[in-house]
Structure formats: structure tokens, C-alpha cells
Amino acid sequence: MNIIINNEYITFENLSDFDLGQTLECGQCFHFEKIDEDEYAFVAYDNLYVGKQKEDKLIVQTFRPGDVSQLVNYLDLNRDYAKIKKELLKRDNKLKAAIHEKGEVRILNQEFSETLMSFIISQNKQIPHIKKIVADISKKYGAYLGSANGSDFYSFPDIKTLSKIEINDYKELKTGFRAPYLYDASVKLNSYVDELNIVNKERAEIDNIIKRDIFGQLNVNEAREKLKEIKGVGDKVANCVNLFSLSYRNAFPIDVWIKRIMEDIYFKNEVSKEEIQEYAEKLYGELGGYAQQYLFFYGRDKGLGK
DNA sequence: CTCCAGGCCGTCC
DNA sequence: GGACGGCATGGA
Numbered sequence: 001m002n003i004i005i006n007n008e009y010i011t012f013e014n015l016s017d018f019d020l021g022q023t024l025e026c027g028q029c030f031h032f033e034k035i036d037e038d039e040y041a042f043v044a045y046d047n048l049y050v051g052k053q054k055e056d057k058l059i060v061q062t063f064r065p066g067d068v069s070q071l072v073n074y075l076d077l078n079r080d081y082a083k084i085k086k087e088l089l090k091r092d093n094k095l096k097a098a099i100h101e102k103g104e105v106r107i108l109n110q111e112f113s114e115t116l117m118s119f120i121i122s123q124n125k126q127i128p129h130i131k132k133i134v135a136d137i138s139k140k141y142g143a144y145l146g147s148a149n150g151s152d153f154y155s156f157p158d159i160k161t162l163s164k165i166e167i168n169d170y171k172e173l174k175t176g177f178r179a180p181y182l183y184d185a186s187v188k189l190n191s192y193v194d195e196l197n198i199v200n201k202e203r204a205e206i207d208n209i210i211k212r213d214i215f216g217q218l219n220v221n222e223a224r225e226k227l228k229e230i231k232g233v234g235d236k237v238a239n240c241v242n243l244f245s246l247s248y249r250n251a252f253p254i255d256v257w258i259k260r261i262m263e264d265i266y267f268k269n270e271v272s273k274e275e276i277q278e279y280a281e282k283l284y285g286e287l288g289g290y291a292q293q294y295l296f297f298y299g300r301d302k303g304l305g306k
Numbered sequence: 307c308t309c310c311a312g313g314c315c316g317t318c319c
Numbered sequence: 320g321g322a323c324g325g326c327a328t329g330g331a
Contacts, residue, residue: 027312123313129329130312176327181314234314255312296312 001077003068010068012058017081019104020053026105026297027127028244030118030134031156035149043138044074045111046155046203048145063146070204076106084290092283094265095291098298105293108244111207113189114156115245116230119237120181136173141165158203159193162186181232188230211246220248235273243289252280252288261299 002013032042142154170179227238242251
């Protein structure tokens with residue numbers, strides 16, 4: 001991979017095992033819009049990016065001076081996915097079709113607070129509606145970041161701002177029964193900031209400190225239980241946060257889709273979530289998160305097990 | 307009109 | 320500890 005910086009444009013050359021569209025559309029994040037063929041506007045932390053990819057070349061427009069390494073880390077571009085896929089196929093050749101079709105997905109390293117709130121919203125909702133609510137919350141409480149293709153983009157509200165949002169405010173944003181859950185999450189997020197005595201820090205740094213000092217010493221099971229202290233967070237939401245934000249690549253979230261897909265591919269009949277969890281752990285081990293995402297995206301696209 | 311959505315909670319046994 | 324209904328809202 002080669003990186004060239006020219007004013008507000010960052011160009012990545014010789015990319016491998018990466019597709020921006022696949023990475024954003026696979027269901028791991030909700031704060032983006034497709035604005036043209038192979039062109040996406042996406043928000044990470046308090047940055048807006050507009051990326052256009054042609055084969056192994058990606059050009060990203062930025063909207064304020066920032067650290068390139070932040071974007072590289074967000075997109076997980078410094079990891080050897082060829083090696084991961086090779087190892088996964090060695091463990092289980094049944095992943096072949098999924099990896100062949102969706103093998104250019106990368107697992108993002110997203111901001112903890114936004115990922116947590118987004119996946120609390122995600123329960124019992126379809127992806128387009130999750131995206132709408134995330135955009136609405138950002139528009140109402142976040143900061144304006146820039147415009148792309150006629151649409152305005154806003155940051156997801158930071159923790160300090162979240163702490164001022166009341167249950168009824170969330171209800172007005174059509175979050176329904178999730179409103180008290182979102183409120184409780186914002187209280188917990190704020191308590192982390194207080195507990196760690198984080199003052200006067202930049203947004204990304206606050207995120208780093210929470211990840212390091214609250215979750216850094218925990219294994220994936222401990223982190224999941226810690227997250228479940230938040231109302232409205234169960235096994236599935238917790239594992240999504242583990243995988244897509246806290247970098248536990250062995251987390252294997254089980255939702256209605258992955259359950260049906262696993263039953264279709266491996267079991268040929270209905271099995272419990274616990275059984276699937278155990279099976280995935282044995283089969284994929286520390287690479288479970290990658291396998292889960294290839295399977296989820298592939299299966300959802302194919303309508304497997306519907 | 308019905309049924310379901312990247313689930314989880316409270317209550318029941 | 321396992322099963323089950325309820326839950327807000329929107330789209331098929």
C-alpha cells in the first residue's frame with residue numbers, strides 16, 4: 001500500500017483485500033451514504049470523508065486537517081487480510097463462497113460511543129432505518145462536518161452532548177422502546193469519562209482512553225458482560241460492539257441472520273444460539289469475527305435461509 | 307390488513 | 320434457567 005497526500009485529498013494505491021463499498025455496506029456501520037457508483041461519503045469520529053475507489057486505488061477527500069493514520073486505522077488497512085482469509089479457509093473450506101464474494105470487507109475500528117449507541121438502536125430494526133435514526137440524531141445534536149452530493153453530514157454527538165439528551169428527546173427521534181436504553185448508555189458513557197477523570201481531551205483521544213482503561217484488560221467474555229450492564233445491551237449487541245469497535249476479532253455476534261445462515265450451511269436444521277456460539281468458537285477460533293462478517297454479508301445478500 | 311425487522315426485558319414456571 | 324409475550328416504528 002502506498003499513501004500520497006495532496007491538500008485535502010489522500011490517495012491510497014496498491015490496495016489489496018479491500019473494497020470501500022463492501023466494507024461500508026456489510027452492516028457493521030450506519031453513518032454513511034452512497035453518493036455515486038463506487039463513491040461513498042462516510043463519517044468516522046468527527047470527520048467526514050468522501051471516498052472513491054477504482055480497483056486498487058482509493059481517493060479520499062477530507063474536510064478538515066487531520067491525522068492520516070486515524071483513517072488508516074479506522075479502515076483497518078494495516079492488517080494482512082490475505083493471511084487471515086488463507087488461514088480461515090484452511091480451518092473451514094465451507095467459507096470459500098462467502099470469502100470469494102465478500103472477501104474485500106475489512107472490519108472497521110469504530111468509535112466506541114457511536115458504535116454502542118448505533119447497535120442499541122439496531123435491535124428489531126432494518127438497516128436503512130437504523131441509518132436514518134443515526135443521521136437524525138447526528139443532525140439534531142452533532143456538529144456540521146461538510147456536504148457531499150447535496151447532502152449535509154454531521155458528527156454523531158460526543159459523550160458530553162449525549163449526556164444532556166433526555167429519554168423524551170430520544171423518543172422524538174422515533175427510537176421507540178429503545179429510548180431508555182439509549183439514555184442509560186449515555187449515562188454509562190459519561191460515567192466512564194468521569195471515572196477516568198478525562199478532561200480537555202480531543203474526541204479520538206477520549207475514545208482511546210476508554211478503550212484502553214475500561215476494556216483494555218478484559219478478554220472478550222469479560223468485555224461482553226461489562227457491556228451487558230447497560231440496559232438494552234444483550235449478547236448480540238455487546239458482541240457487535242466488541243467486534244466493530246473494541247477490536248475483539250474473536251467476537252462472534254449471533255443474530256437472526258447469522259443463525260439462519262449457519263443452520264443452512266452447517267446444521268441443516270434448527271439449533272440454539274448457544275450451540276452455534278460453541279461451534280463457531282471451535283471452528284474459527286480467534287478469527288471468528290472475520291468469518292462472521294463474511295458469512296453475514298454473503299448470506300444476507302443471497303437471502304440464505306429465508 | 308397482517309407480519310417482521312442485525313433483540314432485549316420482565317415475568318412466568 | 321428456559322420459554323414467552325410485549326415493545327415503538329416503519330416498510331413489505
